[in-house]
Amino acid sequence: MIKKSPTAAVLLIGDELLSGRTRDINLQQIASYLAPLGIPVRETRIVPDVEDEIVEAVNSLRVKYTYVFTTGGIGPTHDDITADAIAKAFGVEISEHPEVTAMLAKRYEEMGTDYTPARRRMARIPHGAQIVANPVSGAPGFQTGNVFTLAGVPSVARAMLEDIGPRLETGAVIHKITIRGRGLREGDIAEPLGALAKEMPDVALGSYPWFRGIGDNGVHLVASTIQENLIPLITDKLEAIISATGVQPERVEDANA
Amino acid sequence: MIKKSPTAAVLLIGDELLSGRTRDINLQQIASYLAPLGIPVRETRIVPDVEDEIVEAVNSLRVKYTYVFTTGGIGPTHDDITADAIAKAFGVEISEHPEVTAMLAKRYEEMGTDYTPARRRMARIPHGAQIVANPVSGAPGFQTGNVFTLAGVPSVARAMLEDIGPRLETGAVIHKITIRGRGLREGDIAEPLGALAKEMPDVALGSYPWFRGIGDNGVHLVASTIQENLIPLITDKLEAIISATGVQPERVEDANA
Numbered sequence: 237m238i239k240k241s242p243t244a245a246v247l248l249i250g251d252e253l254l255s256g257r258t259r260d261i262n263l264q265q266i267a268s269y270l271a272p273l274g275i276p277v278r279e280t281r282i283v284p285d286v287e288d289e290i291v292e293a294v295n296s297l298r299v300k301y302t303y304v305f306t307t308g309g310i311g312p313t314h315d316d317i318t319a320d321a322i323a324k325a326f327g328v329e330i331s332e333h334p335e336v337t338a339m340l341a342k343r344y345e346e347m348g349t350d351y352t353p354a355r356r357r358m359a360r361i362p363h364g365a366q367i368v369a370n371p372v373s374g375a376p377g378f379q380t381g382n383v384f385t386l387a388g389v390p391s392v393a394r395a396m397l398e399d400i401g402p403r404l405e406t407g408a409v410i411h412k413i414t415i416r417g418r419g420l421r422e423g424d425i426a427e428p429l430g431a432l433a434k435e436m437p438d439v440a441l442g443s444y445p446w447f448r449g450i451g452d453n454g455v456h457l458v459a460s461t462i463q464e465n466l467i468p469l470i471t472d473k474l475e476a477i478i479s480a481t482g483v484q485p486e487r488v489e490d491a492n493a
Numbered sequence: 494m495i496k497k498s499p500t501a502a503v504l505l506i507g508d509e510l511l512s513g514r515t516r517d518i519n520l521q522q523i524a525s526y527l528a529p530l531g532i533p534v535r536e537t538r539i540v541p542d543v544e545d546e547i548v549e550a551v552n553s554l555r556v557k558y559t560y561v562f563t564t565g566g567i568g569p570t571h572d573d574i575t576a577d578a579i580a581k582a583f584g585v586e587i588s589e590h591p592e593v594t595a596m597l598a599k600r601y602e603e604m605g606t607d608y609t610p611a612r613r614r615m616a617r618i619p620h621g622a623q624i625v626a627n628p629v630s631g632a633p634g635f636q637t638g639n640v641f642t643l644a645g646v647p648s649v650a651r652a653m654l655e656d657i658g659p660r661l662e663t664g665a666v667i668h669k670i671t672i673r674g675r676g677l678r679e680g681d682i683a684e685p686l687g688a689l690a691k692e693m694p695d696v697a698l699g700s701y702p703w704f705r706g707i708g709d710n711g712v713h714l715v716a717s718t719i720q721e722n723l724i725p726l727i728t729d730k731l732e733a734i735i736s737a738t739g740v741q742p743e744r745v746e747d748a749n750a
């Protein structure tokens with residue numbers, strides 16, 4: 237029997253992700269961290285620094301997916317409202333966590349930095365939450381039920397995932413192969429690809445065209461399956477589909493290259 | 494009286510955005526296109542190539558925001574299911590649009606390419622929808638009520654926005670200034686920044702720390718307001734807040750740099 241996989245959603249919080257000023261990288265690094273654990277990200281939302289929007293998104297995602305990962309809004313400034321929003325979403329109180337306060341006070345003392353009221357805000361944790369360690373900059377994230385609240389700074393979010401990993405139930409790992417056809421057009425392979433998708437229902441087949449200009453276009457075909465033994469067969473079939481058009485198929489490790 | 498601004502949501506469709514294989518750029522280019530029109534993006538969702546998920550997201554976003562922009566899933570392959578999902582979301586039929594079919598047939602004939610059943614799929618448009626021109630690769634997007642359905646390929650999505658622009662109701666443009674403090678820590682400016690946010694309620698103040706490693710860290714302060722005349726004053730105040738910490742403030746044009 238194949239184990240049913242846990243699922244994840246990612247909630248990215250911050251006005252500047254929506255305005256286009258900042259291009260998010262946290263979704264990619266969370267998805268890449270979870271993939272080898274067999275936990276696919278099934279939905280992502282980006283909301284502004286507005287409490288009601290955060291509360292609504294958290295409550296809608298946490299009942300639908302096994303895990304929710306939020307990033308952003310847990311710093312010391314006035315626009316950092318995520319911790320309060322999470323407390324509100326769970327209907328719990330929030331206050332300074334004694335151990336976190338002690339840890340931050342010690343850290344700032346060692347740095348010769350004042351532990352100001354703004355910095356104390358970073359010790360405010362929803363009641364009942366577990367701490368998520370932040371080895372990079374000290375101020376922790378936290379876990380409230382199935383919701384993990386991480387920093388928005390990518391290097392900090394990445395470090396926090398290491399502390400979270402052991403707490404997660406793992407699932408069936410999805411194996412992937414990507415084949416590239418330079419100059420290939422989707423319309424040239426759509427029929428045999430669709431037929432193959434029907435023939436192999438245990439494999440998800442995706443077709444991703446790129447077009448950066450004349451002469452720099454093509455298609456990436458991606459096959460995903462939890463049945464690793466199907467990978468050689470599906471690779472041959474995808475290569476044959478591309479070859480039949482006269483295009484030389486190429487296997488790619490990093491399809492973003 | 495200040496005009497109430499229209500709002501937008503972006504719905505990015507595609508398994509590979511969620512898996513981390515592809516890093517989205519369409520949100521940024523849609524937000525950047527809409528900003529000078531005074532249409533802020535207020536929410537973004539990313540969903541997989543699953544019809545029910547697309548339908549649910551479209552229906553939840555289209556009642557909440559003035560406009561919804563979707564990207565992805567309108568090509569010729571079996572995993573391109575967005576047009577059907579939009580039709581389902583609006584409860585309308587979908588079939589080949591006579592003018593689009595004629596246009597594509599002519600285009601492929603000129604290219605010496607077969608107009609196959611798969612390519613004909615790209616002429617399937619929800620009934621009642623208006624066409625959105627695609628000058629890059631031919632197959633159009635479409636507008637269904639307040640929902641605009643664009644291609645996922647960034648160069649095509651960008652071109653489609655040009656055709657949509659004149660259809661949009663514009664709002665009050667948001668003016669922005671970004672000041673950088675290299676080496677600055679958020680905790681050093683959180684109190685005066687919070688006080689300034691209270692003092693100037695018509696200005697949204699955001700604080701965005703970066704930390705790429707020791708010596709490559711700092712904070713971007715971003716002020717946003719529809720009152721352009723406040724920009725010089727707020728710039729002075731933000732620079733003064735940074736200067737008070739001993740850090741030299743820098744004005745930045747492109748905060749991603």
